[in-house]
Amino acid sequence: MRIGHIVGMSDDTHTASSETNTTTDGFSRRTYLSAAGSATIAGLAGCAGSAGGGSTPTINIITWEEYQEMEENIEETLDVNIEITPSSSSSEMFTQWNSGQDEQFDIAVPNNNLVPNFIEADLIEPLNRDIVTAYGDMYDKFQNLAETQFSADGAVHGVPVRFGWYGYAYDTRSVPDHEPSYSIMFEEDYVDADLDGEIIMYDEANKTMPVTALYMGFEEALEGDRMTFSTDQIQQMRDRLIEQKPRLQGYISSDPTFIQEFQQGNFLVGHSGRNEIIEMRTQGADWVEYVVPQEGAMAWYETAVVSSASENKDAAWEVVNEFIAPDNGAALAKAGFSPSVNPAISEELSSEENSLYGSIDPSRLDGMIPFKAISSDVEEEYESAWEAVKSA
Amino acid sequence: MAISDRTEELHSSLSQILTTKQGKVAITAGPATVWILLLLLAPMIFMVIVSFLEVSRETYDIIFEPTLKNYQALFDSSLGFWESPFVKALLLSYGIAIISTILCLTLAFPLAYLLAKRGGQTFKVVIFLVLLPFFTMYLVRAYSWVLMFGQGGVLNSTLLSIGLISEPIELLNYGVFAIIVGLTHAYFPYMLLTLYASLDGIDFSLVDAARDLGASRVAVMKDHILPLTAPGIVGGSLFVFVPSVGAFITPRFLGQGKVQMIGILIEGRVNGGYAIGYASAASMFVLISIVAAMVLTFRYVSIEELGGG
Numbered sequence: 001m002r003i004g005h006i007v008g009m010s011d012d013t014h015t016a017s018s019e020t021n022t023t024t025d026g027f028s029r030r031t032y033l034s035a036a037g038s039a040t041i042a043g044l045a046g047c048a049g050s051a052g053g054g055s056t057p058t059i060n061i062i063t064w065e066e067y068q069e070m071e072e073n074i075e076e077t078l079d080v081n082i083e084i085t086p087s088s089s090s091s092e093m094f095t096q097w098n099s100g101q102d103e104q105f106d107i108a109v110p111n112n113n114l115v116p117n118f119i120e121a122d123l124i125e126p127l128n129r130d131i132v133t134a135y136g137d138m139y140d141k142f143q144n145l146a147e148t149q150f151s152a153d154g155a156v157h158g159v160p161v162r163f164g165w166y167g168y169a170y171d172t173r174s175v176p177d178h179e180p181s182y183s184i185m186f187e188e189d190y191v192d193a194d195l196d197g198e199i200i201m202y203d204e205a206n207k208t209m210p211v212t213a214l215y216m217g218f219e220e221a222l223e224g225d226r227m228t229f230s231t232d233q234i235q236q237m238r239d240r241l242i243e244q245k246p247r248l249q250g251y252i253s254s255d256p257t258f259i260q261e262f263q264q265g266n267f268l269v270g271h272s273g274r275n276e277i278i279e280m281r282t283q284g285a286d287w288v289e290y291v292v293p294q295e296g297a298m299a300w301y302e303t304a305v306v307s308s309a310s311e312n313k314d315a316a317w318e319v320v321n322e323f324i325a326p327d328n329g330a331a332l333a334k335a336g337f338s339p340s341v342n343p344a345i346s347e348e349l350s351s352e353e354n355s356l357y358g359s360i361d362p363s364r365l366d367g368m369i370p371f372k373a374i375s376s377d378v379e380e381e382y383e384s385a386w387e388a389v390k391s392a
Numbered sequence: 393m394a395i396s397d398r399t400e401e402l403h404s405s406l407s408q409i410l411t412t413k414q415g416k417v418a419i420t421a422g423p424a425t426v427w428i429l430l431l432l433l434a435p436m437i438f439m440v441i442v443s444f445l446e447v448s449r450e451t452y453d454i455i456f457e458p459t460l461k462n463y464q465a466l467f468d469s470s471l472g473f474w475e476s477p478f479v480k481a482l483l484l485s486y487g488i489a490i491i492s493t494i495l496c497l498t499l500a501f502p503l504a505y506l507l508a509k510r511g512g513q514t515f516k517v518v519i520f521l522v523l524l525p526f527f528t529m530y531l532v533r534a535y536s537w538v539l540m541f542g543q544g545g546v547l548n549s550t551l552l553s554i555g556l557i558s559e560p561i562e563l564l565n566y567g568v569f570a571i572i573v574g575l576t577h578a579y580f581p582y583m584l585l586t587l588y589a590s591l592d593g594i595d596f597s598l599v600d601a602a603r604d605l606g607a608s609r610v611a612v613m614k615d616h617i618l619p620l621t622a623p624g625i626v627g628g629s630l631f632v633f634v635p636s637v638g639a640f641i642t643p644r645f646l647g648q649g650k651v652q653m654i655g656i657l658i659e660g661r662v663n664g665g666y667a668i669g670y671a672s673a674a675s676m677f678v679l680i681s682i683v684a685a686m687v688l689t690f691r692y693v694s695i696e697e698l699g700g701g
Binding site: 089091092094095098117120121122197198203204205235245248249250251252253257261264265266267374376377379380383384386387388390391 | 449450451452453465469470471475477478480481484538539542543544545562565566644647648649650652656657660661662663664665666667
């Protein structure tokens with residue numbers, strides 16, 4: 001219709017220009033623009049035609065690199081094409097979708113704390129339980145968490161896929177046994193070892209600030225749907241982190257960097273996810289010890305969400321359903337060293353794999369606090385405080 | 393009208409257009425103009441507009457009401473003006489960029505001088521060696537430096553193993569020094585090639601004449617070579633300084649999160665809390681200050697001279 005309209009315009013304008021003879025060769029600017037427009041749109045239409053030629057739907061997913069392990073099996077099972085764009089940050093996934101890429105992707109798999117942002121920005125669909133039949137196979141704990149943390153208008157908006165938690169790891173060759181506590185990261189004399197310049201924290205406010213809050217005894221601010229620190233608490237955390245900074249080797253932003261630097265001997269104690277340490281142990285690093293501090297730990301569970309702008313919502317939910325199927329869940333667990341939310345994956349793994357990451361009872365998460373978004377009324381103070389730490 | 397008639401008319405229109413003056417201009421300058429409009433000017437205009445708007449913390453939508461809040465937030469800190477993260481990041485970025493530029497200039501000038509004077513095979517070999525690492529991706533080159541620095545990095549480990557030091561040197565840890573090394577390495581060729589182009593235009597017989605007439609080496613350098621190569625120095629400095637101020641990958645890798653340059657701060661605001669208003673306002677400051685530096689530069693050096701006229 002658009003092409004016809006523009007060609008029609010061209011006809012009219014051509015006549016008009018012939019009559020008025022405004023250009024040397026009988027062409028006005030309008031004629032030129034309309035002809036160029038026709039050519040461009042015809043070209044684009046050609047591209048669009050060639051792109052949408054097949055009957056197999058393509059599901060575009062932005063997620064963590066390890067999800068590529070499931071790609072082939074899901075494509076064979078569902079007769080879909082899967083295009084995975086790897087990402088290493090849930091915040092980045094949200095930013096991209098809220099900037100318009102929700103139309104480009106059908107599925108994202110952010111951490112649980114970012115899902116409320118997707119809901120508030122009206123980016124994602126409520127769960128289609130008729131398609132995600134494996135939802136009921138998940139541990140009850142994750143069904144409850146999903147219903148608590150990302151329900152809106154009475155509907156759950158995502159499907160947890162895998163989980164883990166953050167404690168800290170240390171090099172047993174240099175750091176003696178001790179009562180597990182975040183004090184090791186903040187207090188010089190907590191253990192009999194010189195840890196100046198030997199500690200790593202995460203380069204992410206949402207990971208490092210809650211840990212500081214746990215260390216400083218601000219648990220009550222972590223109890224609700226969102227983190228509700230007071231301005232004073234945020235300033236205290238900021239000051240504590242600034243004080244800690246000279247003791248740090250640095251802030252690390254990705255798991256592979258953490259592992260590489262730990263193995264390279266660049267630090268001795270690191271705030272860490274369990275999966276990184278399992279991966280290191282699997283590679284033979286038996287000198288690493290991983291502990292959950294007495295103050296508590298923050299837990300995460302990645303959650304698959306489907307874009308409201310997706311043109312293949314049903315197919316997208318079918319793919320999500322496959323994420324938690326036993327065979328795919330097992331492949332993902334092996335690739336990422338993190339347990340699945342579906343206990344049935346243990347049947348697909350060896351006893352050793354089960355002991356490391358296959359069969360982890362989520363009751364181990366009891367007492368841990370799921371990561372949460374910061375309350376919007378102190379979000380600016382929270383971000384400024386983190387920046388002040390980084391620039392100190 | 394039948395489709396074949398329309399297609400014929402379209403073909404006829406296009407062929408006639410291509411023979412006109414406007415058509416030729418459109419074919420030659422059109423793609424570049426569209427490219428600049430779509431990928432440079434449009435995003436920049438969007439950035440300027442967004443810097444004066446707020447983003448809802450509830451729905452993450454842009455609120456179309458003009459405000460200066462983003463600009464105020466840049467300098468608003470409970471720690472004071474000079475301690476505000478934006479001011480510190482901006483000053484640190486300028487500091488690192490200035491030092492990197494000076495280092496590039498200092499290292500590249502003697503080499504460019506030698507190349508311009510000798511030329512021939514030496515020039516080809518040296519240029520090849522300098523450019524060799526640049527056949528790999530910038531990301532890979534930046535990452536390779538990660539292995540060099542750190543407590544247990546190649547530099548410290550080597551010095552420890554040969555007994556030159558008894559414990560790792562802090563300077564060789566990640567941080568500002570590592571970033572300066574990384575940036576100097578990254579932008580060295582831009583400085584070298586610009587200086588070479590400038591020095592290559594010098595008539596070295598004048599240098600010999602000045603020396604024959606009793607001028608010292610320092611005097612020849614100060615009164616003859618430096619004034620003649622000033623456009624190259626300015627041009628090379630711009631090519632190093634401007635990207636260094638907004639550097640992101642190098643400080644990300646070599647700062648180990650402890651060094652917050654302006655690019656890191658802006659990225660953190662966008663990806664951390666979708667604060668695109670704040671990030672746009674911060675970017676505006678960087679943009680304006682760089683444009684101001686370039687305007688000042690072009691008051692003394694013409695753009696034709698930057699390539700070594």
